[in-house]
Amino acid sequence: MTDTLFTRTPRTELGADVAPAWDMLNALTGEPTFIEVFAQAPHLLDLVMNEFYAKVFFGGVVEQRYKQIARLRLSLVHGCRTCNKQNIPGAIAAGLSPAQTASMAAEQVDSELFDAAELAVIEYADQMVLTNMRGALSPALFARLRERFSEAQILELGVVMAIIGGMAKLSFVVDVVEKEDYCPLAPVG
Secondary structure (H helix, E strand, O other), rough: OOOOOOOOOOHHOOOOOOOHHHHHHHHHHHHHHHHHHHOOOOHHHHHHHHHHHHHHHHHOOHHHHHHHHHHHHHHHHHHHHHHHHHHHHHHHHOHHHHHHHHHHOOOOOHHHHHHHHHHHHHHHHHHOOOOOOOOOOOHHHHHHHHOOOOOOHHHHHHHHHHHHHHHHHHHHHHHOOEEEEOOOOOOOO
């Protein structure tokens, strides 16, 4: 359970436009605090759920499998328990095996479980994690990404990861998600 300072809007008081998001998050994670808090700012909830997730994450030009790989790698490294509860099933639904999702939790993934494009996406995600203050898109990584993705697709993956990372940081700061015990971004004390 999270301990946010923000007011939670109970499920019974959510409008018909927000209630399905609460139901979905609660079914996936058992922790719908994000929806309860952001229901106070419907325009922001719409931005995250519809403009970003519906149009870019689940839409866009990059194949869903790669976005799921990037999102899962970020949530596993960041230690967002609420995110992991939804991202692991999302990655599996996009075709990743349980062995692949388990490997992504390791600091060094088992490269034999992934193809070259998937490994490049994981490495790109490792450059984007919030704890990597010196992350960079090296010429070698860019070349590996370009073997499978257009420049527009590489940018889309980057925007997806930037928004997810920023929302993860905000979610940790305002305490609307559960954190794993190992979360390096959990507040001290």
